Amino acid sequence: MTASPVQLLPRPVDPSVDHGIQAIVAGEASGSTCSTDLAASPWTFDTTPGYGPGASMGDVLPTGSPAQGTLPATYREAPEEELHERIRAAKETLGDRVVILGHFYQRDEVVRHADYVGDSFQLAKAAQAHPAAEAIVFCGVHFMAETADLLSRPEQAVILPNLAAGCSMADMADIDQVEECWEQLEDVYGPLDEPNADGLVPVIPVTYMNSSAAIKGFVGRHGGIVCTSSNARTVLEWAFARGRRVLFFPDQHLGRNTAKAMGVPLEAMPMWNPHRPLGGSSEQDLRDARVILWHGFCSVHRRFTVDQIDKARAEHPGVRVIVHPECPMPVVDAADEAGSTDVIRRAIEDATEPTTFAIGTEINLVQRLAAQHPQHTIFCLDPVVCPCSTMYRIHPGYLAWTLEELVAGRVVNRITVPGSVADPARVSLDRMLACVPQAPARKA
16 A cells, blocks of 8 residues: 655745844854845944944945934843743733834844734824724834834834944935925926826825935825835826826835836936936936836845846745745846735735745845745745845844833833924825725734
8 A cells, every 4th residue: 555645845934134144153053144244233333323233335424314222231142032021021011001113124033022023104093093092103214103103193102223224225315315306307397286287296205104204294284195016007197187296205226117017118217316407317208207216115025136036936846936026127027026015915815736836035035025925945046045134124123121120110222203304204295095995904
């Protein structure tokens, strides 16, 4: 009698990117990382201006960016399991007084303590769902905490565990540069608030959620709107119904990929480089434009290439390639699908048959998905382990510190958006909410 065949499931994946990097740097595992300094604790770099290990050399931290003070030694020297226990104990003591939000790209050692896990907007909405909480601890980056502050009640304290957790893409469009751009566009188009015979104004500003509160406020003051990677197309349709053109910032790739899919020709999408007069374009190019793309990008998603996709297809026949729309256009064109972090997550969850997935997005999410779905083979397109350098600045040590300070009645690292910025910023977010409803973040 012949025994029935046994299906061998893939070996479970350790979702901890930090553990993997430590093993690579120690020579205990094969592979490579974009910076061996990633094996060091993030507080090692708190006093050094910059986005941290793994950041692109071209990502220059703006002057005056928030800096994190020295983390007390009790957190810096504590073993990992002790930190986890202190976090659990503080959460139990605080109860419903605190809500912890963890971004999809956050390290696994932090996500395990989150009450909600999602993208930046889902998490901001999750914060709204807890108006009785005294504090919202946002394990993400600075612009995300700002958005949570915009959407939460004034009495609630929004806390960013490490103030050095910024976002290089968001910093690529600062308010002074955007206002200068707007003035130059007015020189080309005339008054930007005067509609033509068809009721369309010359240009509508659209900012990606990955932008500062100041930029969201600018957009709100000038008739514009915020978008996410999930609803960018719907938002562009909203904008085209009100303006002849769109000024899209800060991520050129999301703007280009979305507009191209809508049929906007590439020649009608000039780039605006804030360091050049008229952004480096001619007046005629700007008059012919349908979408003016800001010269910004995500350093993580810019790492993905068509060669990586070709290699994945050669080594894994039938592989399903899904990439984030922040990737460059040739990468999106070469992939099978492109979608937001939540779209990627749902595509894997909805696959009913064992499937090989090659994913083009941040490694923490990819590793976590691989661990959660062992029936599939899931790997990152980029073989070099390179997490989001700023998201990686959040560490269990900082989370334990912020929570134990709350237990002691002290609020540290509070993120507050001034009213002069918050009011118009909420207008731009409200327009987005009216444009397309968003699903809430899933319970962790």
